[in-house]
Amino acid sequence: MAGKGFTVKKDWDNPIDHPMPAEVRVPAEMRVGPVLVSPATVLAPMAGVTDTVFRRFIRHASLFSTDSTLVESTEASIETDVTNAQSGCGLLMTEFTSADGLARMRESKRRRYLTFYDDEHPIGAQLFGSNAETLAEAASIVEDTGFDTVDLNLGCPAKRVVGCNGGSGLLRDLPKIGEIFRTVRKAVNIPFTVKFRMGWNDKQIVCVDLARMAEAEGLNAVALHARTREQGYSGQAQWQWIAAIKQAVSIPVIGNGDIRTPEDAAAMIAETGCDAVMIGRAAPANPWIFRQIAQYTATGAYDLPTVEDRYRMIRAYFQMLLDEHEATKDLPRSDRMGETAGKMKQFATWFTHGVPGGAKLRAAIYHARTGAEVLGQVEQFFATRRADEFTDVSSHESQDQANTFPEDALVCD
Numbered sequence: 001m002a003g004k005g006f007t008v009k010k011d012w013d014n015p016i017d018h019p020m021p022a023e024v025r026v027p028a029e030m031r032v033g034p035v036l037v038s039p040a041t042v043l044a045p046m047a048g049v050t051d052t053v054f055r056r057f058i059r060h061a062s063l064f065s066t067d068s069t070l071v072e073s074t075e076a077s078i079e080t081d082v083t084n085a086q087s088g089c090g091l092l093m094t095e096f097t098s099a100d101g102l103a104r105m106r107e108s109k110r111r112r113y114l115t116f117y118d119d120e121h122p123i124g125a126q127l128f129g130s131n132a133e134t135l136a137e138a139a140s141i142v143e144d145t146g147f148d149t150v151d152l153n154l155g156c157p158a159k160r161v162v163g164c165n166g167g168s169g170l171l172r173d174l175p176k177i178g179e180i181f182r183t184v185r186k187a188v189n190i191p192f193t194v195k196f197r198m199g200w201n202d203k204q205i206v207c208v209d210l211a212r213m214a215e216a217e218g219l220n221a222v223a224l225h226a227r228t229r230e231q232g233y234s235g236q237a238q239w240q241w242i243a244a245i246k247q248a249v250s251i252p253v254i255g256n257g258d259i260r261t262p263e264d265a266a267a268m269i270a271e272t273g274c275d276a277v278m279i280g281r282a283a284p285a286n287p288w289i290f291r292q293i294a295q296y297t298a299t300g301a302y303d304l305p306t307v308e309d310r311y312r313m314i315r316a317y318f319q320m321l322l323d324e325h326e327a328t329k330d331l332p333r334s335d336r337m338g339e340t341a342g343k344m345k346q347f348a349t350w351f352t353h354g355v356p357g358g359a360k361l362r363a364a365i366y367h368a369r370t371g372a373e374v375l376g377q378v379e380q381f382f383a384t385r386r387a388d389e390f391t392d393v394s395s396h397e398s399q400d401q402a403n404t405f406p407e408d409a410l411v412c413d
Helices: 052-061 099-104 107-114 132-145 167-172 174-187 207-216 240-248 262-272 289-299 307-327 340-351 358-367 371-402
Strands: 030-032 035-037 041-043 092-098 123-128 149-154 192-197 221-225 253-256 276-279
Touching (some): 041 092, 052 289, 099 107, 099 123, 099 132, 132 174, 149 174, 174 207, 192 207, 207 221, 207 240, 276 289, 340 371
Parallel strands (some): 221 253
């Protein structure tokens, strides 16, 4: 969640490089009530990030099959039927959505927040708020819309959310959380889960008690972002608290925090015993991470993206944004999706990471005024790069040929 006081950082503070555990892998599956999450990986809900375009993009970028190894191109996979057995991301989550706003807004406007497509299943919708009855009403809307699960946000550290006693602000009021759990649980039949932080600060760690209460009130799974509200997104995630929750409850426990690589995911499973891993910041920085985890689990190794992979990835996502914008252009402005140029610029920093000369591409993207111009800059940048590489290769080949003479042309001094 990005907001005043705390911004989702695109990097990590002194990240720990975990060696790949010899025997431990991310589990093949997890069940949240009747919902099969296979493999046991979850895309974290991120405000301003995990809209329907990004979710479908991640789902298709994550395609992996032991029969056909990796899907060769992202855009080709978009036409592929997706099943859990093929996908490296087992469960998608929406951006967090205000329960108050959802309950009040007209049905047509909910489209912007609750739109999803058939190939996004299983998918969960995350809500935030502090009024139990309003949250229950919003959860019923989520269920009626066809989502597979509904999740309560008790983790957002942003001041404007905490100021309304939402997100991690509720961690200071466990009785209130208990009331919300009971009210929402009675209102819906689909699986009900909660994502929370360790506590308000290091002196107020409540995550184990909260997890026990969630289980007692009939929730189907819990997810811990192993930081306090005070930490925001800084410092190290304290995985030992994920392990403590796993020891305290019998419902599935999802671990979240500082997973950047397949090694990190396997290490979290090994160190905590959690049932699944949830990945946030690493997903826009490395959209292949779910596929890499699935690939490592199946084969013991995983591929790193090439520069050409990054080009295809950027082009595919930006084109999806343009297509979504075109499909919703006749709706009222507040209901349109895609957001084209603005959204493209938002993702440029993440997506161009690892691209040689990426700063030049980012500058060109930031100066573009329309989505079509942004995509044009991407095409031009990579076309120029390929031409430069071809020139370099041709130059080397010419030099090699110039230094190679037929035997009868040799001249001896």
